[in-house]
């Protein structure tokens with residue numbers, strides 16, 4: 001085991017492409033242990049892809065991802081599965097199993113990986129569901145949940161196995177102010193109370209700033225800036241300022257790479 | 270010209286690559302079967318979903334096919350005064366050919382397409398990724414139970430198809446057209462061999478079950494994860510399964526009979 005204080009996830013010189021689309025071009029970043037880290041970046045830069053690579057679902061073309069001392073790309077299948085048992089992941093879409101009720105969805109990791117008695121499972125599941133405000137919806141099927149509820153149910157499932165690290169892909173999308181507040185608090189509490197490491201992707205800057213200890217901004221395949229919320233706010237980079245203030249004009253392109261607009265409209269291409 | 274050759278080559282290379290992937294997928298699938306020993310409930314659920322839910326359409330089709338066969342054979346045989354052979358011919362046709370083949374086609378359309386669509390949607394909605402991130406192998410929990418269920422269900426359905434077809438033949442041949450009931454059954458009894466006819470028919474059912482489940486599950490797992498991708502994967506399942514069944518049937522018949 002690595003010692004306290006060392007980064008839990010160490011990414012070095014990561015390269016990855018989807019077809020001809022180079023998504024990461026030498027990305028290096030450390031995710032500190034026991035902290036809340038948020039990854040920011042324009043839509044489509046590969047934040048979800050990065051989380052999937054940390055979870056070992058996609059393999060890097062070159063470079064390394066080391067999680068808790070283990071090189072994810074080189075692990076055998078069994079070792080990778082053992083590592084994943086210690087990671088929770090909240091997908092952008094929730095990814096609940098549609099043929100199981102909410103309760104069974106949350107109980108699923110416990111049933112798969114442990115032989116706990118039914119009473120204890122029920123206890124653990126209800127506790128998690130209560131924490132996300134869905135105890136009353138335990139017998140619903142995922143199809144009966146709203147998008148925000150589904151994401152909270154998925155959060156309960158990601159937490160039920162007490163992981164060492166949890167990855168959230170845009171946990172706040174589609175949450176009303178109240179559940180947003182509850183989620184913020186929940187993410188913070190599990191982080192301090194259970195001592196786990198949180199890695200979050202979010203577009204909600206203010207919320208992300210308020211709970212994160214560390215922020216990483218990625219764009220065009222590399223880390224543009226990383227630091228505490230204060231450091232980022234006082235950054236002199238024009239890029240960061242444009243991104244944080246959400247201005248449409250500046251060095252951050254809003255458009256996906258495209259040919260000249262006028263020429264295309266005039267049919268010259 | 271060279272452009273055409275290039276496209277032609279790329280097309281077949283793509284097909285071959287896909288075939289290679291499907292073969293690797295099959296190895297993986299077979300290796301995952303052992304895990305079902307610990308979780309028989311998953312298999313039971315899939316047997317219900319693909320077997321029991323296909324039963325009604327198989328029984329109804331079997332009845333009609335048996336009735337039609339009886340009618341056609343009677344009309345031909347009556348000219349030779351051989352109409353009591355109707356039972357034999359109906360039974361042989363069903364047990365050797367139409368039982369497994371038609372059941373296979375129905376199974377591909379009813380259960381195979383459903384399997385592809387279900388797995389494809391699980392992929393599109395990230396449920397398969399979700400399982401992997403929970404350290405659960407989709408091969409063991411999602412694919413293997415469906416595969417084995419298809420393998421077990423199809424021969425059983427084919428046997429029921431043939432059984433009901435023989436009854437349908439009896440209904441038309443004996444009850445309506447007036448063939449002697451005793452002749453219908455005793456001729457059938459003496460000319461249909463259990464080892465040669467019935468068992469070979471079952472083997473065909475097993476082979477078709479294997480191929481249809483393999484195609485259905487692979488197409489689902491390999492589809493492009495969008496609604497369009499799932500719908501074309503479902504179509505491919507039905508088309509490829511049907512072609513595979515008809516082609517293999519010829520080969521098997523050539524070897525067996």
Ligand SMILES: Nc1ncnc2c1ncn2[C@@H]1O[C@H](COP(=O)(O)OP(=O)(O)OP(=O)(O)O)[C@@H](O)[C@H]1O
Nearest residue numbers: 018021023041042043044045046047048049050092
């Ligand atoms: N299955 C796929 N096949 C091909 N390209 C893909 C696939 N998934 C994602 N991409 C591409 O990879 C890039 C990164 O996608 P990703 O989902 O990681 O973005 P993101 O940063 O999470 O965006 P968002 O904030 O909108 O969720 C995108 O440009 C996308 O076009």
Ligand SMILES: [Mg+2]
Nearest residue numbers: 047048092169
């Ligand atoms: Mg994303």
